[in-house]
Amino acid sequence: MDNPLEIITTRDGSRTLYSRQYKQSFHSVHGALTEAHHVFLEGSGTEELLKSQQEVRVLEIGFGAGLNWLITAAAARQNRTRLTYTALDKQIPSAESLSQLGYGELVGAPGLATTIGEWRKSFSGDVPYGTYNLPLEHDCTLQLCIGEATEASFPDRSYDSIYFDAFDPGANPELWVPEFFGKLHRALRDGGCLATYSVAGHVRRSLTSSGFSVARRPGPPGKREVLAAWKPQAAGFRSDR
Known part of the structure; x- marks a missing residue:
């Protein structure tokens, strides 16, 4: 069977994968x-948080x-800051594809x-659904959760930031809705x-209805704007950040 993922070179010279199934990079x-x-x-x-040298x-x-x-x-290691990273996905590209992307050398x-x-x-094939803790050097931990993101549970107020990528x-409509954003809102620390x-528009509305304060910010090349959504500080809550 043909590889469902194609490696392409992007305009800044770095590579990415194109999914033939979802027709997206x-x-x-x-x-x-x-x-x-x-x-x-x-x-x-x-x-900026990584510069604080707090976990x-x-x-x-x-x-x-x-x-x-x-x-x-790489940024955590440069700042000598402990990083705890949890990531979800339905599947991970093959080892061959990961090697061909060359990300390790790219980011040092x-x-x-x-x-x-x-x-x-x-x-040998797809990664079975489950949670995997990868052994890493330095003060970094990586937990990979393979499966349906909508079925995942998250501890309350546990994360400083969330990368929603x-x-x-159009491809994953079940993830861009108030129900799922609400789970993420609860998982994020106050001020995160x-x-x-x-x-x-419907993404901004879904985030707002889930309790986030939303703001558009200038995007990178090829993208006019991107989004940042904050969890407001709770009344009487004082952050140590």
Whole structure:
């Protein structure tokens, strides 16, 4: 059977995957690395949090090929900050595809990329649904949850930021609704931020109805605007951040 994923080179020179099934690329064709940094690492406020040298907890919806994870882990290592990263996806690309993307060398974290590749190589076909804790060096932990995101449960007020990087509402409509955003709102700490690439009106309304305060911000090349959604501080709550 033909590989359902095709490797393409984006305009900033970094690579991404194109899904023939969903007819979408994992990251922007205008620049995969640029988008990952601008929309998620910077846009969620995680980049600044990592400079505090306090533990940072990130939840990602849509792990894909791991680019968002790798740039975040590289930033954590640079700042000597502990990172706890939980990511959900229905499936992970093959070890061969991960290797061909070259993300480890791209972000200066070849060891972390190798760990993911070796773990993926241990499965001859699809990764069985379940939760996997990958052994990593330094002060980084990666928990991969493979399965249906709508069936996942999250502890309340546990994450400093959320990367919402699922395929668009046309491909994954069940994830872009108030019911699912409400679960994420409860999982986010007070004052935390959810970042995503979509600024569609129904997405903003769904986030707002779930309790988020939503703002559009300038996007990376090829995208006029992207979205940041904050969980307001609870009355009388004082953050130590």
